[in-house]
Structures are given as C-alpha cells and as structure tokens.
Amino acid sequence: MNGHDLERVLSLIDENIGDNQTRLRFEIIQFIQNHEDFVVDQLRAHESATIPTSAGEITLNLADLREAVA
C-alpha cells in the first residue's frame, strides 16, 4: 500500500466515522422514543443505559446525556 492508498484509506475512515455517528444517533433516538420506560428504568438503576444498535450495544452514560443537553 503506497502513500496515496494509505491516505485514501484514512479519508474513508474519516467518512466512516461521520456516517456511523449519524446512523447510530438516529437508531439510539428511535430506540429511546420507542422504549422510553425501559431506558428510564436503566438510567435510574445504573446511571447508564444499554441501547442495542446495528453496531452492537452502545452504553449511554447519564453524565454524557446531561452534558449533551447542557
């Protein structure tokens, strides 16, 4: 793999990060809207909630959520 190919891969990784974040946010928000009681119970019990997504289970921390809306 030469420098040009490597740089191309790194650019694809950058795009991959952006695309995944958009998709994951959509999936997480959809899950929260559809299973609000479940998420609230988890946050109350553990200060975090595990959300199933297409990229596996994502753990949302209460502190991160508070920071996001601040």
Added chain:
Amino acid sequence: MLALVVSFLVAVYLLGPDLVSRWILGFVVPRKNLVQSRWEEFTRAVLWAAIPLAVAIFWAISAGVFRRAGHLADLEMVFSGLYSERYFDAYSVDFFSSLRAFFWMNVSLLWRLYILVVGFALLLNYIILHYNSLRNTLKSTRMKTLLATLVLPRVSEWHVLLSDMLLPSKNLVLSADVLTKSNTLYQGRVQDKMLNSDGSLHSITLASPRRFLREQFHAEQQELPEVSSEDFWLTIPGNIFIIMGSDITNLNLRYVRENPFAPEPSPEEIEVLRRLLARLTEPK
C-alpha cells in the same frame, strides 16, 4: 581478504542502518516484511542508508575528523594491500600504519551514521504516534499523501484499518461485522488483531461478540415481514472471541464514538434527551 572487508563494509554501512531502523520502527507499528529478491533488498537498503551516510560524511568532513585520522593515501594503501599480496609484502609496515588510520576513519563515520539513523527512526516513531494530529493540521490532500508516503510506507494495511493508532480521536471504538466462510455473521468490538510476517491478517479478536441467527430471522420474516433483525443476535459469552483470518470472507468495519452525542447533538435530539432526563426527576 579484500572481498571479506568489502562485504563487512557493505554490511555495516548499508544493511546495518536498514536493520536498526526496522527494529526501532517495529516498536510502534508492525511492519510488513515484503518478500523481496536480494537485489531489491540491497537497493532499498542503499536508498535508506544513502541520505544519512551523505550527512554523516558531510558531518565528519566539517568536523575535520578525516584530516586528523588519516588521508586518502591510507585508504589506497589498505585496499592495495588487501588486493595484492606482493604489495602487502613490500609495504607491510606502511600498510598497518594506514590500517589504523582506516579503522579510525570508519569508526568516526560509523558512529555518526548510526546516531543519524537512530535519531531519524525515533523521529519517525514520534511522527507515527502523533500522525493524526499532524495530518489534521495539513489542509492540502497532496501534503497528506506526501506525509503518508514518507511516514507510513511499509505499514501493514491491516494495522491501518484495525488499530486505533491512526484514528482521529481516542474516544472511538472499532466495531466489526465478520462474515465467515461458513456463512455465519459475527459482530463485536475489535479488541486485537494478529498479523502474519508478510502483513496479512492472521486473526481478529472481538469483545462483546454476537452471532446472527440468520435462519431463524429468515423464517420469522416469512411470517412477520416487519420483524427487526436486532432481535436475532445471540450474545456469545466471553470477551475474547477469536476468528482466524483464513476463515473470514468479508469484514464490515465501523468506527464508533464511545459517546455518540459528542460533540454536539441536533436540536431534535436534544429535545428527546431533555424529555428523557426530565422523566428521571419524576417520582417512580
């Protein structure tokens, strides 16, 4: 004897710097050991050693080391003595005197050469470790390509794809969907990978592994078309799930932020999250 000395000089001036730089770079990135012919190995070693050697020669000349250690005549004397036995017998006293000068000229050149090679390799290691911050400061694609060409010329492709070293942020995790030759789909977070000496993928280790129950999903989908595929992932107990590279048909890699709402969620997302947080303050 002349062939022996020339071979030794080739080894210490050309092959040694290449080996030393490979060894030091190996601490930071697994390098791809290309299968090359002897001529290709030799050409690459010459190219790698040429610049530091030229600088070392310039350094030694500027410091006046050669003048103090000996003269060009000493080199001629040593090589002539090594080449011809009759010449050696005729000038044996001068030969050994020149050999001493020859030895010190080489020592003064070699320590400079190896200091430069080690310094250059350490600098390269530092740049590789800080590659992303350096890359992000460059705006032009050409400059980025030049940086990749200079810094990462022989890094294994799998290392670029599967390690977090070159990711723009340390808060990213790498998730992978792995389809094996037996048509089984696994998913998990890439924990580790092992590479073969030629840079190819030996195995991949997944944390939080899951297996997709494809048959059950398709059977269920026949009856309920709106069924969610998310319900058909079977969690595999354990945290070190190894899949051999030879078993992998394809890989879907996803770089995921640990906190998906960083750096800034949209107004709609904020509204949903606010409502969620508000519910936490309500009595059960």
